[in-house]
Amino acid sequence: MLKTLDYTTTIAGGGHWSIRMARGTAMRLTDLNGTGNVGMLFYNPENLLERYNAPDTLKCQHTFKLNKGHCLYSDMGRIFASIVEDSLGWHDTVCGNSTPSMTEQRWGKRDYQHDRNHWHQNGHDAFLVELAKYGLTLADMAANVNWFSKVVADDSGVLSLSPNHSVAGSQLTLRFEMDTLVMLHTCPHPLDMRTDDYPAQPVKIELGLAEPVQEDDFCKNFRPENQRGFQNNALYYLGR
Template sequence: MTLNTYTTDIPGASHWSLRVRKGTLMRLTDLAGDANVGMLFYNPENLLERYNAPDTLKCQHTFKLTRGNCLYSDMGRIFASIVEDDLGWHESVCGNSNAAQVAERWGARDYQNARNEWHQNGYDAFLVELAKYGLGRADMAANLNLFSKVATDDEGRMQLVSGHSKAGNQVALRFEMDTLVLLHTCPHPLSSAESYPYTPVRIELSQAAPVGDDDFCRNFRPENQRGFQNNALYHLGK
């Protein structure tokens, strides 16, 4: 581990949160394959500002997220940019697994009885992290699912693409403003895995390179240029 770099491994069925500073690079690695990382963003200075999945997709004219895409707040600002991506597809439309789904698919197991082999779900995992910052159910937003790809059939039904992410695949986010990051490693809500998927993920935090005028994410879409301008105005007013 080099100076000013932090690394930690998050087991499957777990959750994590941190206030991440502007200019931080967060690299996530799928350690075993078929990972799912549910993720939410909030402005730590104003927790009413949070990740907005519909705006993120529609303003960049996309259904999938990959390198070049920015992750927007409901105030038109950019929490983070996707600066590296092995996969070419991450989804932000399917939301979270919940306790009823997990129990129906894999059986109910609580931590008190099963310990690390429990069957945690994404919704309750987020609630645990939200409570640490005085937030609750009313503050839950539509989340991002990194490493996950969905496809539709002729009837419009969505299915999770198994095997999309392989062991060692990575995605890196550069944070464009101070951000409260919440994440979990619980199953995707459309997972059809035979057994509960305990897929660990590595998190590496380091200092990102400065953003120049020729930055790939900044110029990926004209809308992103406006998003960066909104961020600049926000930081001038702080």
């Protein structure tokens, strides 16, 4: 829930971006054309060793998917952000990134030197570019979220991407509970098996202040574990 709308931008398909979000701000993502994917990572800008922890996020909230009410945990037991709005009800955080080899295999080899803005970027390299801006390297890349993507398992445990899960206009809003360095890309999901054209879909990003957290907050009370996460945040900011 955006209390104010202070900044808007659009990230082209196959692009990447990063920004420092302050505690108490919000970010709304919109899949403009449908079938989009947004890979995202979170770091504590005051201590870059603290970063998003996908296993703890899923384990402590007893879930395989992310949706409204879920919180995004750091490896220190604190909450980077809460999902306060979500029109889809399912987002992936287990499958990681597309790589240079899989991107070339599915959509052909293209590089920026020869193809300029028509090249085929992959999620792995997109994150490396953003990490380098803050002195981080491959060793600092954690398991990421893939917003707008639904991954399901068959009876044999084989994972697959649900086609057409996200329609044009699908949205979600993150409320930041900590100062957070956000890194993102709009490269294809690693399980995207479309081979006709490189699936580059733009995503709109809107930033502003969030509505204050109340005692009856949906995310805070979604799980008992989330209440402890909010307490850890309060202790971290005690006296500031």
